[in-house]
Amino acid sequence: MKERFKFNTVGFFTRDNKATVDFYTKTFGFTTDWDGIQPNVEMTLGNMRIILFPRDAFEHMVSRKFQYPEGFNGTMELAFDVPTFADVDKEYQHALANGAASVLSPTTEPWGQRTCYVADPDGNLIEIGTFTK
Known part of the structure; x- marks a missing residue:
């Protein structure tokens, strides 16, 4: 096809x-x-x-006006996979050091994923995670 x-x-x-x-x-x-x-x-x-x-x-x-979300934008996310659980923690700290706002600190979820969420300067959500210990 x-x-x-x-x-x-x-x-x-x-x-x-x-x-x-x-x-x-x-x-x-x-x-x-x-x-x-x-x-x-x-x-x-x-x-x-x-x-x-x-x-x-x-x-x-x-030629039209739009309404934009204020604060964290919960309508979508960007998701970045990293190699290991330790990398989730490292990249979370790196994002914070570069101006990200914390939304969810690194957490190991019941389904086996280690994940975290930060927001960029416009409040867009970014997930950093992996399923590999």
């Missing part, structure tokens, strides 16, 4: 592109050639891609 779609990007509408770029490059190692001026930002990590666009610029472009 011919592939109809290929999902390849998550896009965020941001309050502050620079803060979000700094967070994802320092915390997870995303790279970008963003010039710090253009409203559209593309960041990559392996075959993952995140795009950013300022909320006000997006509203101007489409």
Whole structure:
């Protein structure tokens, strides 16, 4: 069967592109050639891609206003797998050191996953976890 779609990007509408770029490059190692001026930002990590666009610029472009969640955004998450339980704890601390807000500290769940949640500068939820001790 011919592939109809290929999902390849998550896009965020941001309050502050620079803060979000700094967070994802320092915390997870995303790279970008963003010039710090253009409203559209593309960041990559392996075959993952995140795009950013300022909320006000997006509203101007489409000529309509939107309501954005305040605080933690519980409508979606990004999930990053790491190799081991110890890496969950290490990456959680690394994320906090780079400006993430803690949502759930590292926890070993009854189903065997060690996981944690942090929020990026815009309140988007990020899960860091593994099933490998």
